[in-house]
Structure formats: structure tokens, C-alpha cells
Amino acid sequence: MEDKKKNSLWEKIAREENVPLETLQERIKKWTVVIPFNKKRKISHPCAIGEGMRVKVNVNLGSSWEADGIKEELQKLSVAIKYGADTVMDLSTGRRLKEIRKAILENSPVPVGTVPIYEVAVKVLQEKGNLSALTPRDILNTIEEQAKEGVDFFTIHCGLNKKTLEVFSRQKRLMDIVSRGGAILLNWMLTKNKENPMYEYFDEILNIAKDYNITLSLGDSLRPGSVLDATDPAQIEELIILGELTQRAHQKGVAVIIEGPGHMTLDQIEANVLAEKKLCQGAPFYVLGPLVTDIALGYDHIAGAIGAAYAAYYGADFLCYVTPAEHLGLPTVEDVKEGTIAFKIAAHAGDLARGKEKAYLRDKQISQARKKRKWDEQFKLSFDPEKARAYYFRNKPKAEDVCSMCSKLCSIKLVDKCLEFLIK
């Protein structure tokens, strides 16, 4: 990025984040803050992720083999943006994967991430019918191609190597590997008896990332798929490897974020955030969920928001949303909305708990409006004004400025009426 453009971007972000420009610059320099932004891209809403920044939310979009509509994915994108997604990832694995990525890149005002191994896998399945036909060259070519198209950040499953696999092979996991990228690469490594190309050719990947100013999101192939598998030696061994790769990336001048959690009970989240910060030199932590139980089918956005809020409070920087459709199917537009809002609540709860002054402003304003029973102002300050309004008017008392819950016994009105008697 040219210096002039970079300076004005950093100034804008420093203002938005309510931190001094020098602080932002320092943190970017020591890689604890990253700004995913491909030099080929023009986006209106880039964002900073990491130390001291507002907690960000990523929304996954993308088709699958069964549902491959461009129109629907663009609707999902627009819902994600409307409800506050800070970034989106296109995880398409359907036949029209390239078209969908192109459309998302064209239409997204926020940074776009992808998982290049998905395109490689879909292509090799379409052309050769089996995954073992894929070559390291296919991977590098696809990464380069997507870099040219303007993708802002890539998930690279580089932590799964022979060493982590050796540790993994000694675990008794309930769910083994649930990362799709991890499973594809495991399959290739085991059937070919070769090293993971994402690990072996990491320097080549770094070169591409460097050329295009792409942030690498180092993927966690061994993330736990059951709360009973969490924080096991395989997961932590992979995190150690990711820490080593983080160092190599920083030496080459490439920004990284580290992917983590999955399924994990509340009591383990603090330690996991701490371990990531220590083992990966303070690189921003990007957590999926974590889902605090395995049994919340149909409600995994809630199980995920619980874990995400906790992770954010303890220092996770970037939350990957989960929808109600998790474990059951591809999310619909409505599911994307539900998931986005649940995770925006979690991120905001994390910001409040970390004492971020700016976050408190909105809570203060909505409470002031609530105290005065200014309903429109409350709706406007909430995550989903239409829903709030519809709920309020569903059963609103006709003559009074109260809601149907307490009605004549509205605590706010009762207190207003008598507070004059209290010498304050």
C-alpha cells in the first residue's frame, strides 16, 4: 500500500477505535494488530483486529455442493453487513465457487477471507474424482490466483504436519478431526505418506501474502469437535507449530492471525486464550465459537455466543460466528442473520467486560431512552430495530407509554412518580 493511503487509513482506524495513532502504529509494527487488506482491493470498511481494538466478528458465507446460488449468497452478504459483520469469509465448496467469490469480492464493503484448500479440493474432485490427485503446485497456484483477485485474508492449514500428526495419533479423540481443511490435508498426507504442502511450502505462501499485503489466518486443523476433545496434546502441539510459523511470517513481513477453539467448556477458555497469546507472540486470536456444549443442535449460535463472549473477555480479538444451522446444514439468509446478531452481542459483551469506554456509550444511551420510555430511540440503538419494534407493538397497551409486560405496574413509571419524595 502506498504510504499516503496507508497513513490516512491508519488515522481513520485510530479515530474509530479511540486509540492514539502512535499506539496503533506500534501494535501494527509488533504484529499484535493486523488490518486485512489486499493491495488489489478497494473496500470502504477495512478494520483493525487485535490488541486493544474493538472485538471483531466474521461471518461465513458460501455455497455447498447442494446449494449453489449466487443470489442467495449475496443476500447473505447483505444481511451480514446490515447486522454488523466486520469481515466475511467465502467458504464456498460448490460448482460455482469462482463466480460466487467474484460476486462477494465485488459487493463486500468489508474484508473478504477464503480457505484456498476448498477450491483446490473441489477442482480436483471435479476433474479427477479423488483428493489424492491434488498436488502442492495446485495449492500454490490457487493461492496466487485468489491473491490476484483481491482476497484480503486466507486460512492456511499449515499447523498439521508430521509432528502434530504423531501427537494426534496418540490421542483418543471422540471426533478426531472436524476441520474440513484439516480433513482434506490429512487425507492427502496419509494416503500419499507425505508432508502437508501448506507446511512444506509455507515460505512460498508467505511470498504471495507479502506481495499482495494479505493477512494469513493460520488454521487449526486439530480444533476440538467435542468438548471432550478440548485442550488435548494434539491441539496444543499444533498451537506450538503455529507459533513457530508466526515467527517465520513476521520475519518475512507477513501479518498473521491464529485460529482457535471449536468445542470447549467455559472453564478452559481463559487458559486457551492465554496459551495462544504466549505461544504465538501476541498475534491476534481468531476463535470459532467456542461452542460450550456439543448438544445445542439448532441453537449453536447461542452455545457459540456464550463461549465467544467469554473468549473476547479474556482477550480473543476476532470471533467467527456460528449459526443455528451448524452441524445440520448450510445456513439460510435468516440463519446468517441470527448468527451475526448473536455474535455481535458476544463481541459487545466482551468489549464492555474489557472496559472499553466507547462500548459503554451505546448502553448508556439505550438506558437513558428506556428510563424516559422513548421507545423509538431504544429501537434505533438496538441490534435489530425492526424486531424490537414489532415485539413492542405486538400487544402494546393502547393509552400508555409502557409495554405489555408490566403495563399499569411499570416499575419505571412507579419509581418516577415517587422519586420526588426521596431527598437525593
Place this chain on the structure above:
Amino acid sequence: MEDKKKNSLWEKIAREENVPLETLQERIKKWTVVIPFNKKRKISHPCAIGEGMRVKVNVNLGSSWEADGIKEELQKLSVAIKYGADTVMDLSTGRRLKEIRKAILENSPVPVGTVPIYEVAVKVLQEKGNLSALTPRDILNTIEEQAKEGVDFFTIHCGLNKKTLEVFSRQKRLMDIVSRGGAILLNWMLTKNKENPMYEYFDEILNIAKDYNITLSLGDSLRPGSVLDATDPAQIEELIILGELTQRAHQKGVAVIIEGPGHMTLDQIEANVLAEKKLCQGAPFYVLGPLVTDIALGYDHIAGAIGAAYAAYYGADFLCYVTPAEHLGLPTVEDVKEGTIAFKIAAHAGDLARGKEKAYLRDKQISQARKKRKWDEQFKLSFDPEKARAYYFRNKPKAEDVCSMCSKLCSIKLVDKCLEFLIK
């Protein structure tokens, strides 16, 4: 309760809770575990609340002035029970309040709680048109009447007295008092310049509770209604008073639980649970939410579930649910369902995080079913099998036992196919 009936109940509960009978007995004796169960009642599913027990969820039912249907409240009851409510409270404040309570008491298989001051207030408003006409005698009569009907636990707003009010008057709160019971009593105290009858006649209330084996839930009139009001001197002063009243209750042989939180950021929850346990001699803690932000209008079940899961992890024993309609109106049957499930997830997350062995069993089973792609088994083990099934079949791949999310790239199948190559 006769000794024989009591013994068999305690044995049943010890088995369900997976604790030795002696442990349960000891904890009941030192009042850290309570079993709300009016001696006039016959219920099929009583439960124990407190130290080392599974975290319980309460579901609020009840009409308001605007919506006063018995049929709808019974539908809400049945939905609450279906999705796992451990207790219900009838918070009716409409004209048919008595009929609704009677119907709920007749139909509920779980303990039923009420807030007697609501009935007193509704009656005095109907008969005399203003709250200041209510008398301490009205309150005691209503409590006695409801006790005879079989209510298992009462919320008694006894912590608001002249002393707490004095501390309250020195605070600058955004939301002052948001507890309905608290607001009614504050209004009475200030317009009459008299002490809170719930505090002044606490011994009389204890006598009734003792006679009927009713558990008292000591209400928090000063619970914060904004995250900016949380953990202020007024809230903690009331908790100190509740601790003193707890001691008086125990001396009279009456079991109590303590009500807490409301709106509170994540970072304050641990300290609040600890303070309650210390100040109230380990009495079970019954928390509303806590809602970790003020701005989640329409999604307060999620903001509440986030706080509730934490509270449970740190030792809260009993979670009062919140629905998506909170702050907006009386919940519908669907809202009751959403709120119940969100809080069952929170309670379960708390049980897992506290390491309760029995809680892990269901997560293990669902993960085993997931690993084998046994879909029906997964649905059965989830909170809402109908929803899970509908989501799965919405877009299911025709020929394969996978879901529409990953389809041909199902990580579980990919791993299954190659794991034989890994020498384990």
C-alpha cells in the same frame, strides 16, 4: 413433610443428582441446598437447588393487564415443561390472576413460585385505585392465602428498607429501580414515609413459610437495570441486609434462596457470586440473567444466556430465564420456548464447566452419534429434536449420510476413510 415421604424424596434426588444421600442431607441441614415443596402440594418433579446440584432453570409465566388468557398461560407452562424448566413462577398481574395461579398450580409437575406483592398491588389497584391504600395486613393475608393454595416458593422483597434506601439515595443510577416488586414497595414507603412491611413483618412471613414448608426467595429490589448501575453500593447494601435476613430465616427453620443480578457486564459476575455466597452464608443464588449488555432488545435471551452461563460456572445455582420479549412486552408461547432453551444451554454449560460428570454423558453420546452420522440419535439428544430434524432435512443431500454444509467434503467421512493409514 412426613419423614417417610421426605426420606424417599431425598433418596430420589440424591440418585438424580449423583451425590451420596449423606452429602445431600448435610447440605440441606446447613441450608446450602433447598427443595421448594409446599406441604399442601403434590408434584411429580420436585428438585433440589444449591451446592453441588445440577444448575436449575426457572421459567416465568403469567398474564399482564393487557393479555389475560388462561389458555395461553397453560400453553406456556406446557412448553416450559417440555423444554426442561425445573421450576416455574406465575408472575400474573392481570385481572384473572387468581384463576391463572390456580390453573398453573393444578397443572405444573414442577415447583411453582409467585411474587405475592403483585396480587396485593393488583387487588388494591382494582378496589381502591391507588397503591398507597395497601396495608401490611393485605400483604400477610395474601401470603397466607397463597401458601394455603400450595405455592412452593415466594419472592419476598424484604431487602429494601430505610437503610438500603438511604444508601440508594446517594447513588446516581441510570435506571434507579427496575424491580416491579421493589418499585411497588418503594412507592408505598415513600408516599407513606413508613418502613417496608416485607422487612418489618419478616418474622410473620417466616411463620407462614415454616408452617407450609415454603422456600423464600429473598428478592433484590435494587438489582441493576443497566450495566452501568451494576455492583453499586445500593445493590451490595441490599445484599448485606438479605444476608442478615437469611440468618433469621435459618434460625426459624426456613429455607431461603437469594435473588441477584439483572444487568451486569461479564467481568463483575464472578465477584457477585462470591459476595452472595459469603454475605448470605452459602444460601443458593438465584440470578436473573444476568444480561451482559443493555442493547440486546429482541435478543435478551442471548444476552441473558451469556451472563447466566458464567454465573452458573462461578457458582450460581438457579437461573431465571429471560425471553426475546424482555423490555418489549409479555412473552408469547414461542418466546417462552426460546428463552427456556437458551437458559437450559446456559445451565448445562455451567454444569460442564464445573466438571459435573453426569453432564458430560450427553455431550459424549451426541458426539459419538455425530461421529457415526447417526442423525436420529443426535436429534434425540438435543434440546429441540423437531427443530434439529427440520434443519437437517431442509436441504439434505439425497444420496449420502452427510449434511448440506460440507456434503462431499464432510470432514468426518474424509477422516474415516483415511484413519486406517494412521497407526494408532
